[in-house]
Amino acid sequence: MSLNFFRTLQEKPWLQPDAVLPERVMDRSDINPKKLPLIVFLGIVSVFFFLFLITFLARSQYPDFQALAGETWQPFYHPQQLWINTGLLLIACVALQVALMATRRQNIHTAQIALCLALLFTLQFGAAQLLLWRHLYKLGFYMASNPANSYFYLLTALHGLHLIGGLFVLVPVILRSFGFFRPATTAPQQRPLQPPRQQQLQYSLELCALYWHYLFVIWLLIFFFNASSPAVYKTLAALCGY
Amino acid sequence: MPHVAIADQTSELHDPRSFITKYIWSQDHKVIAIQYALTAIGVGLIALVLSAMMRLQLGFPDTFDFITPNAYLQFVTMHGMIMVVYLLTALLLGGFGNYLIPLMIGARDMVFPYLNMLSYWTYLLSVLILLASFFVPGGPTGAGWTLYPPQAILPGTPGVDAGIVLMLVSLAVFIIAFTMGGLNYVTTVLQARTHGMTLMRMPLSLWGIFTATVLGLLAFPALLVSAIMMALDKLIGTSFFMPAIVSLGEQLDYTGGSPILFQHLFWFFGHPEVYIVALPAFGMVSDVLAVHARKNIFGYRMMVWAIVIIGFLSFIVWAHHMYVSGMNPVFGYFFATTTLIIAVPTAIKVYNWVLTLWRGNIHLTVPMLFAIGFIFTFTHGGLTGLFLGNVVVDLPLSDTYFVVAHFHMVMGVSPIMVLFAAIYHWFPLVTGKRLHDGLGKLHFWITFLGTYAIYLPMHYLGFLGVPRRYFALGSTDFIPESAQTLNASITVSAIVVGLAQLIFIFNLIWTLRKAKPCSPNPWGAASLEWQTPNVPPRHGNWGQKLPTVYRWAYDYSVPGITSDFIPQNISEDAVIRDAETSGDVDDHSDKGSHT
Incomplete structure (x- = not known):
């Protein structure tokens, strides 16, 4: 893609008038039209989280920062709860991937079951995160009492917000897979390039699966950053030049 | 890059029927563009009035009772923030981006029209939240447009209660609006171009808008991150940015955060923001110059590369705004070097604009005047940027009026020159009528000369050491009394220039109401947006059939061709040649061989 871009930048548009380059003229209706915007969006979200994590590293080098792990009395010294939550989200991701593969094989029933499992485990993950919050709060780790807690x-x-945003897409997709929200029947000649229902479901699931895998990766990063010891922060910060 | 079905749909999209769906909850990119533009200009006028009040205080201190020190700081803050974010960004990308992208690439609309509509209404919400801060107890924040903590959220700064919170919320909402719009622009440019419209056949306006959008999408998250963390510091009492601090004799609960961290985040957004504003302006001015000089833009490829390179470099220069905050000298050296390097592609652009004019058939129309005016103001503003990019020069000048003069020339006046050029240039496309020439020229000359009357002496004030941000200078040994006279003259010029904008507004209204429709392509422009079947373009832009593009957007004064321009959608067979010279124009490479 990037090579293509550099090749594009070398074109000389004042030469060859009339050349309508053939590969750019095709309809390509087999390409998922929302995939590019989703990738761009996830790129923006990545910058967003990346900046938070960079400030996290910078902030961790100040003396008042008390990491949540590293010493035996810290809550994430044994982060079992975090591992459990990781497992829940992982299962949701796998289930979505299974649903996607089943849709590609036209196996709609498997897809439906997998989708429901994905939703169930995503909600489980959300609930488990809330429990984790409550647990920490009860231990006296308040938001403002230390930057690590913050x-x-x-x-x-x-x-969590990112996840809720994903649910706004996933839930309608699940309902649609069960036959709800059928699009109002439009005359086929009016919308000639409307993909058939099966393909539409596949497109939506591709997006959802990508989104959920992304959520999982971000979660791993958050997990890593919150459950690391001060020594790890120090090394990382040194690598970043702090 | 693939095309998406939307570009090829023959039926009109989301056909609007009622007045409300057509003009208010509209999903048509052209209506949304006008909504964006009017909102931005409206809020910009408020910011213009605020600047006039600041100037009144500076030019004639102790004269106006209603301008208190607190109010002055609030005017400074709101003026800066509105102009940079809510006017320039919104007008250039939300307004011109929305209007031009689908028309210039030959699409019927944005790829996601509904999201586009949502983007405008979210933007309007952010403007309303911002303006609401004028009416809350304590008024808007007076922390300066950079909102540096700790002072932004500590007592002693105006608007510390509700004003700063509303500002942060408004910025967050604006960023959400921009992200929705930006996703649309990027996707539309990449996926909805019509047949034959390769990336390198796009007019430079689009390259500028596209690159600026990418910059915005990557830079605005930094502002969002800092806004969220500062809001938490303010509302919940976290210590992301707030150091352990004594305020009004009282030790606060904050524990040891880093205000410098905020500055890094802010300028990681703030510097690309300069180019978010500048790049669309660079692009549009290139198109205006080429059309009105009847000549292809000099070095098209180099112009595209320069835009992309500037976009990249703009992310690694941010700390030159922070020399006075103190930093490792090695970092200072690094950022000074990158800052000076960014001048290279910028200078290439300036040379190419001048060389486009060279031996061109220059028509001194109003858009052209503004475009040439831009070359002047931008060069002057850019040169002082070279001064300030050096650490040793920046340190003594940073807190003086020299900086105010510099950034107003380079990112205040210059983009606004281009905005005027663009409005005068594309007004016939948007409305079918041409703005009055005489009034336009009057508007230009007062604005252009007035700009110099304001900002040239301001550089001198900076050299004298007159500090910026101050409500009143008092008596200081190193500042001669004549500085006050100069300040008064600047104020008078500023007010004249401000009032001259009424000529422009009058011109807009008069033209809309009284002027006769002009020809569909009054400037003889070759780019695709002027080739629609109807001018102004109707909903769906292209009638039944999308245009096919056969050439780049700069075929002006091609030797041997009867017309002095060839529109992008005219194929080589359809070009009408001069009978006697048709034999020797087969080779088109002569047109652009300079690159």
């Missing part, structure tokens, strides 16, 4: 609550909350 980052933990803030990052998990933003990750």
